[in-house]
Amino acid sequence: MHRNVMLFAGVGLLFVLTGLMQSWNLSLQIFNIGILSAIMALGVNMQWGYAGLFSTGIMGSVALGGLAVVVVSAQPVPEAWAAGGPRLLLSLAFGLAVIAAAVAAYRRLAGHARNWTVAAILVGGFFAYRAIYDPAVTAIEAFNPAVYGNIGGFGLPSLLSWPVGALFAGVAAWAIGKVALGLRSDYLAIATLGIAEIVLAVMKNEDWLSRGVKNLVGLPRPWPVPYEVDLQKSPEFIGWAQSWGFELITSSTILVKLLYMLIFGLVLLALIWVSERMLNSPWGRMMRAIRDNEVSAAAMGKNVTARHLQIFIIGSAVVGMAGAMLTSMEGQLTPGNYSPLRFTFLIWVMVIVGGSGNNWGAVLGGLLLGWLWLIVENAGPVFMGYLTYPLPAGALKAHLIDAAPHLRLVTLGAVLLLVLRFSPKGLIPEK
Amino acid sequence: MLNALVAFLNFVVVPGFAYGSQLALGALGLTLVFGILRFSNFAHGDTMAFGTMWVILITWWFQSMGISAGPLPTALLALPFGIAITCAFVLATDRVVYRFYRQKKAASIILVIVSTGVMFILNGLTRMIIGPEEQSFADGGRFVMTAQQFKDMTGLQEGLAIKSTTAITVVMAAVCVGLLFWFLQKTRTGKSMRAFSDNEDLALLSGINPEKVVMVTWIIATALAVIAGTLYGIDKSFRPFIYFQLLLPIAAAAVVGGLGNPLGAIAGGFVIAFSEVFVTYAWKKVVLYLASVDLAPTQLLQLLSTDYKFAVSFSILIIVLLFMPTGIFKGK
Amino acid sequence: MSEPFLIGENMTGGYGPVDILHNCTIAVEKGQIAVIVGPNGAGKSTAMKAVFGMLNLRGGRVMLDGEDITKLSPQARVHKGMGFVPQTSNIFTSMTVEENLEMGAFIRTDDIKDTMAQIYDLFPILKQKRYQAAGELSGGQRQQVAVGRALMTQPKVLMLDEPTAGVSPIVMDELFDRIIEVARTGISILMVEQNARQALDIADKGYVLVQGANRFTDTGQALLADPEVRRSFLGG
Numbered sequence: 001m002h003r004n005v006m007l008f009a010g011v012g013l014l015f016v017l018t019g020l021m022q023s024w025n026l027s028l029q030i031f032n033i034g035i036l037s038a039i040m041a042l043g044v045n046m047q048w049g050y051a052g053l054f055s056t057g058i059m060g061s062v063a064l065g066g067l068a069v070v071v072v073s074a075q076p077v078p079e080a081w082a083a084g085g086p087r088l089l090l091s092l093a094f095g096l097a098v099i100a101a102a103v104a105a106y107r108r109l110a111g112h113a114r115n116w117t118v119a120a121i122l123v124g125g126f127f128a129y130r131a132i133y134d135p136a137v138t139a140i141e142a143f144n145p146a147v148y149g150n151i152g153g154f155g156l157p158s159l160l161s162w163p164v165g166a167l168f169a170g171v172a173a174w175a176i177g178k179v180a181l182g183l184r185s186d187y188l189a190i191a192t193l194g195i196a197e198i199v200l201a202v203m204k205n206e207d208w209l210s211r212g213v214k215n216l217v218g219l220p221r222p223w224p225v226p227y228e229v230d231l232q233k234s235p236e237f238i239g240w241a242q243s244w245g246f247e248l249i250t251s252s253t254i255l256v257k258l259l260y261m262l263i264f265g266l267v268l269l270a271l272i273w274v275s276e277r278m279l280n281s282p283w284g285r286m287m288r289a290i291r292d293n294e295v296s297a298a299a300m301g302k303n304v305t306a307r308h309l310q311i312f313i314i315g316s317a318v319v320g321m322a323g324a325m326l327t328s329m330e331g332q333l334t335p336g337n338y339s340p341l342r343f344t345f346l347i348w349v350m351v352i353v354g355g356s357g358n359n360w361g362a363v364l365g366g367l368l369l370g371w372l373w374l375i376v377e378n379a380g381p382v383f384m385g386y387l388t389y390p391l392p393a394g395a396l397k398a399h400l401i402d403a404a405p406h407l408r409l410v411t412l413g414a415v416l417l418l419v420l421r422f423s424p425k426g427l428i429p430e431k
Numbered sequence: 432m433l434n435a436l437v438a439f440l441n442f443v444v445v446p447g448f449a450y451g452s453q454l455a456l457g458a459l460g461l462t463l464v465f466g467i468l469r470f471s472n473f474a475h476g477d478t479m480a481f482g483t484m485w486v487i488l489i490t491w492w493f494q495s496m497g498i499s500a501g502p503l504p505t506a507l508l509a510l511p512f513g514i515a516i517t518c519a520f521v522l523a524t525d526r527v528v529y530r531f532y533r534q535k536k537a538a539s540i541i542l543v544i545v546s547t548g549v550m551f552i553l554n555g556l557t558r559m560i561i562g563p564e565e566q567s568f569a570d571g572g573r574f575v576m577t578a579q580q581f582k583d584m585t586g587l588q589e590g591l592a593i594k595s596t597t598a599i600t601v602v603m604a605a606v607c608v609g610l611l612f613w614f615l616q617k618t619r620t621g622k623s624m625r626a627f628s629d630n631e632d633l634a635l636l637s638g639i640n641p642e643k644v645v646m647v648t649w650i651i652a653t654a655l656a657v658i659a660g661t662l663y664g665i666d667k668s669f670r671p672f673i674y675f676q677l678l679l680p681i682a683a684a685a686v687v688g689g690l691g692n693p694l695g696a697i698a699g700g701f702v703i704a705f706s707e708v709f710v711t712y713a714w715k716k717v718v719l720y721l722a723s724v725d726l727a728p729t730q731l732l733q734l735l736s737t738d739y740k741f742a743v744s745f746s747i748l749i750i751v752l753l754f755m756p757t758g759i760f761k762g763k
Numbered sequence: 764m765s766e767p768f769l770i771g772e773n774m775t776g777g778y779g780p781v782d783i784l785h786n787c788t789i790a791v792e793k794g795q796i797a798v799i800v801g802p803n804g805a806g807k808s809t810a811m812k813a814v815f816g817m818l819n820l821r822g823g824r825v826m827l828d829g830e831d832i833t834k835l836s837p838q839a840r841v842h843k844g845m846g847f848v849p850q851t852s853n854i855f856t857s858m859t860v861e862e863n864l865e866m867g868a869f870i871r872t873d874d875i876k877d878t879m880a881q882i883y884d885l886f887p888i889l890k891q892k893r894y895q896a897a898g899e900l901s902g903g904q905r906q907q908v909a910v911g912r913a914l915m916t917q918p919k920v921l922m923l924d925e926p927t928a929g930v931s932p933i934v935m936d937e938l939f940d941r942i943i944e945v946a947r948t949g950i951s952i953l954m955v956e957q958n959a960r961q962a963l964d965i966a967d968k969g970y971v972l973v974q975g976a977n978r979f980t981d982t983g984q985a986l987l988a989d990p991e992v993r994r995s996f997l998g999g
Contacts, residue, residue: 054540056473056547126734179749185540186471186690187752190682194745197679205738340675341554345547352544403562409555416548417528420541619869622858626866629855636849637912638841638870 004360004428011367018375025250028257030374031367032329035264036322038366040343041350042271042359043318048348049357049430050284051311052291054185057176057192059343060199061316064172065165065323066333067203070210072161073220073328074153080143080208081151084136088151088208091133098125140208150211158222158328162267162321169320170313172199177312182305196340203335210333217332222325225259228252260329267325268363271318275359287311288357319347341409346373349416355426364428369415373408380404434589435720441578441591442716447701447708449597449666452604455700456659457677458684459611459693460652466628466691467648468529470542475656476678477553478521480671482657483664484561486513487568494570502572503599504665514657521653522646524549533645550675557671569596569665589720596666607658608697611651615693620647628691676741680707683744687751689758698759703744711737768793768828768951769845769920771814775822782821783809784975789953791920791968796942796952798966798983800959800996806975807955808850808924814953815847815922816840828919842870846918850925850955853909856898860889863897863908867915875915882911885941903934907941914945921945923954939965960997963987971996 015034019027040058047053102121109117141149172195180191203210210216221227231237231252241251278284290297290304298304327333346369354365384404391397419426457479464472472478489509499505528549532542575598578590615621620643627634627644635641660674684703688695714732735742751758770790777783783806791797799807812818814825816837824833827843835843855863864882868875883890886907892900897908906926913921923942927935935958943965946952956962963969966983971992979992986992 052540054543179753183752183756186543187686189473189540189543190471190679190686191745191748191752194679194683194741194748197676197741198739198745201738201741205736339672341551345551348544348547349551403559406555406558406563409551409558411555413548413551413553413555416551417545420545420548421528421531619865622862622865623869625858626855626862626869629857630852633849633853633855634866635838636841636847637866638838638916639866 004364007364007427011364011371014368014371018371022378025253025257026378028254028261030371032257032260032264033326033374034367034370035261035268036326036329037347037350037370038363039264039268039271039322039325040319040347041354041362041366042268042275043315043322044347044351045315045354045356045359045362046275046278046311046318047315048351049355049362050279050287050291051308052185053181053308053312053315054189055192055312055316056189056340056344057194057196057316058319058347059338059340060172060192060196061169061319062323062326062343063196063199063203063335063338064168065162065320065325066327066338067210068165068168068320068324069158069161069219069327070216070333071153072156072164073158074150074155074216075218076155077143077148077150077152080140080148083143084139084208085151087132087136088140091129091136094132095125095129098122098129101125137206137208145207148211149207149214150216151208158220161328162222162324165324166317166321169323170317173313173316174309177309181308181312193340193344196344200335200338203333203338210335213336215332215334215336219328219331219333221331222263222328225256225263228256231255264325264329267321272359272363279359342373346412349412351426353415353419353426355428355430357430358426358428361426361428361430365426368427369412373412376408376411377405380407432720434587435717437581437585437587437589437591438716438720441589443705443708443712445591445593445597447705449600449662450708451701451704452600453659453663453666453700454677454680454684454704455697456604456607456655456662457681458688458696458700459608460655460659461681462685462688462691462693462696463624463648463652463655465685466693467624467644468533468542470539470546471682471690472652473543473546473678474550474553475652475681476675477550477557477671478517478653479656479660479663479677480557480669480674481520481553482513482517482653483660483669483674484557484671485516486510486657486661487561487566487664487669489513490568490570500571502595504569504571504596506568506570506661506665507599510658510661513661514654517657518650518653521649525645525649530642533641554671554675561671563671566664566669568669571595589716594666596662600662600666603658603662607655611655611693614651620644624648679741680704680744683748686748687758689760692758692760695758695760702759703747706747707740707743710734710743711740766826766829767791769814769826769953771810771823771825773823774810774813774820774825776813776818776820777809778818782975784813784820786823787813787972787976788823788980789814789970791951791953793919793951794946794949795967796946796954796965796983797968797970798959798962799953799955799970799972800962801970801972801978802996804974805972807972809975810970810972811922811924811953811955815845841916841918844916844919846913846916846921848909848913848921848923848926850928854897854905854912857896859894860897860900860908861893863912864889864915867912870916878915878917882914885914885944886911903930903938906930906934906938910938910941910945914950918950920951920953923952925955925957927956927958935961960987 015027015031018030040062044058047055098121102118105117105121106114140151143149176192176195180188204212206212207214232248237252238248241248286302287307290302290307294304350365350369351362353369354363355361381401381404384401388397388400457475461472461475486506486509489512490506493499493505493508498508500508528545529542532545572595575593575595576591578592581591615625623634623639624644624647626637627639627641680703684699685696687702688697688699711733718732767790770788772788774784774787775782787806787810789797789799789810799810801807809818813820816835820833824831826832827845832840832843837847855866858866864879865875868878888904889907889911892904897905900908910923910926927938930938939961942952942954954962963983963986969981969983969986970977971979971986979986979989981989
């Protein structure tokens with residue numbers, strides 16, 4: 001226990017040092033993202049640490065969480081809605097109905113009749129769906145494409161989007177889990193890698209939904225976080241800052257970040273509490289029993305696939321919520337920023353380095369690697385500058401300094417390999 | 432009518448063949464590693480990127496020295512060197528990383544995770560050395576037959592162009608596949624690889640040296656990956672991230688064909704490639720030749736936008752996993 | 764003859780921390796057939812695997828032709844002239860019969876044509892099906908492929924783990940006939956068998972194991988005649 005406290009204190013020190021040597025703004029920003037990474041790592045730890053499921057679709061859950069923010073809290077665009085909203089909803093409902101019909105036909109019929117019917121329903125349904133869907137999309141995207149071109153959201157408070165993000169990711173996990181769980185573990189990895197790319201492709205291309213690569217800006221902040229500009233105009237804040245002798249702009253940005261830290265931290269602590277309760281409950285013990293020996297657990301009458309589906313959904317939902325929190329903090333949805341290296345494999349490294357199967361380990365890994373990832377990006381070129389100091393200025397030196405941010409990929413790969421080899425249980429091993 | 436056929440050939444069949452050949456080569460490497468080392472290598476796409484990067488660098492160097500292969504792309508001259516460098520790197524990874532887990536008989540999922548670590552390193556090195564941007568390195572003759580030549584020859588409205596890169600891709604792929612199958616079916620080492628893949632314990636009892644089998648497997652898989660990557664690069668273009676993403680259609684091809692089955696990997700490559708081209712091609716032109724219908728200029732008659740090509744490989748993957756878990760040809 | 768050709772002497776050990784074999788001795792003379800029989804779970808296969816080096820011995824030793832091979836790996840023992848046919852997964856199912864035999868001879872660098880011809884003489888059906896995938900053959904034919912594969916190294920000792928498991932009685936008799944033929948060529952045979960009566964009938968030496976230890980050891984005929992063995996292990 002003592003050692004673990006020291007580890008957390010050490011990570012804390014890293015952030016303090018960053019604050020002292022670089023800036024508190026940067027340190028807090030990295031810390032907030034670190035908390036979100038820690039939440040994602042908690043979700044992945046449930047899947048891998050408790051149940052031994054290897055999913056490479058984490059990025060998809062994060063992105064779905066981000067989409068939830070748009071749907072819930074973006075300002076509505078009534079003109080676009082009037083142009084094609086109902087028709088669009090109709091087409092989506094129709095699409096679901098086609099899939100449901102295909103599944104029903106598959107269950108009811110048999111033999112060749114079944115194959116042909118299912119194929120006919122799907123192919124016919126697809127064209128019919130496109131016939132309803134395409135005009136709606138064209139109409140929506142035609143409205144003021146420079147600013148909107150999307151259907152907008154419900155304009156509800158941003159906090160509400162967090163559970164909705166969890167819901168989105170959970171539903172997607174249910175669909176993919178129904179198909180890929182119970183197959184070989186490699187297949188789950190490949191299938192989830194694919195679904196994540198598809199989620200991202202939808203967000204990049206369905207402009208009516210998320211404005212695609214044009215990005216969706218101006219998403220509201222979650223209560224109670226104020227805007228910096230408002231703070232700087234507020235007499236109370238000005239007075240407060242002056243009484244302490246703080247510089248106005250810096251203190252406003254720092255206050256905003258501290259507020260984010262507070263609410264994110266509360267969510268994280270609540271999740272840790274719930275996760276610990278889960279892990280140490282009979283349910284958690286059963287999960288680990290299944291993980292350690294699927295065959296004997298199945299022989300003892302445990303429904304392995306159903307349990308896996310359950311934990312897969314819960315873990316994905318946690319990640320989805322973190323994704324929603326991330327987008328609501330950034331205030332904009334930039335689909336181009338979602339990369340599998342950052343949002344899938346980095347989270348994996350966090351869990352494994354922190355300690356698979358241990359919630360505190362996942363949190364530690366999230367904070368530590370969250371720090372490392374961003375600090376290497378910032379400090380890498382500086383460091384490379386020192387390293388290449390003796391070199392004459394020229395193409396090689398410039399190239400090396402340009403290349404420095406990519407050093408973090410190599411570093412993370414090496415960290416992952418070293419931990420797996422020499423300390424496979426991670427920094428805080430499973431009890 | 433003929434025009435429709437030609438348009439179909441030009442925009443669907445020819446690109447599908449080229450892309451299918453590239454996927455097939457990639458999937459072959461993935462499936463071989465799976466058959467022998469028994470894990471899905473997530474670093475495969477980045478091995479392709481890493482190897483192609485070396486081919487590009489050497490190509491540039493050759494070009495700067497004035498060495499060229501005449502009508503053929505200089506990249507073909509650089510290819511053996513790229514393969515050699517990448518093989519050296521991959522064998523070093525095997526020695527430093529994978530061998531430890533092999534001797535411990537670690538679960539295959541651990542090896543998958545380890546391979547993601549290797550993927551990170553390869554990915555980072557590639558971006559550090561050549562950068563994340565797009566590179567173009569094709570040179571030599573552009574076309575075996577241009578659309579205009581075809582039109583003059585046949586008098587049709589619609590042209591059929593065959594880019595030299597397409598021709599080279601298909602020919603190279605055929606040669607590689609031929610060599611590979613000759614190797615697996617006829618040589619002692621190739622047979623020992625098949626034996627090892629079929630029944631590891633019995634192969635050991637027969638005195639087959641597992642380390643040698645593993646080494647040969649890595650060399651072949653890497654060579655195929657670099658060739659696939661280079662062909663994809665001269666045919667389209669090189670970008671590290673795109674190569675990482677190629678992992679998905681390649682893995683889908685390998686699974687569709689039956690993991691561990693080389694013949695299946697080739698079939699899977701073409702199944703995935705043709706489905707992808709088929710679904711994302713704008714059929715307007717073909718339909719206009721076939722029937723005199725009025726179409727608005729915005730209507731492309733495209734089943735899915737090109738950006739959804741992953742959805743195609745993914746759907747096929749899911750269908751196969753659900754209904755034929757061992758693939759079209761029996762895999763593992 | 765002071766020392767048998769192959770002997771696992773006073774072997775004690777198991778796969779994990781629990782010993783399965785207790786001071787167990789198994790031996791076979793040159794060109795003879797030795798059979799290990801006993802009830803289920805008696806450690807018959809384990810004893811054979813111990814002789815072949817597939818588990819760690821905590822006591823005892825294995826001698827081949829006067830040489831101590833206790834420390835050698837199974838692969839090294841193949842090089843020393845031991846052939847082993849496992850009970851299951853004993854052929855390469857996706858490869859042709861001929862390729863199976865070639866793989867059997869993998870460690871040899873000389874010409875293998877003669878050996879292959881001998882094996883085709885021994886098992887004519889394999890010659891007919893030489894280009895067929897071994898996995899497509901019937902159970903008895905697959906066992907012939909398995910034995911043929913092990914013989915390709917030209918071993919001095921052939922070890923068979925329940926070669927007749929899951930084959931019909933007629934096929935079993937034929938397999939036993941072939942095994943006698945192999946022994947006549949001077950190869951020692953060590954065999955674990957579930958069909959104790961028929962196996963002891965062809966055995967020069969029989970070992971009855973119970974709970975990992977020797978219970979009865981005698982010639983095959985003597986064991987068949989022994990009333991106690993008959994009552995306890997041969998069903999009357």
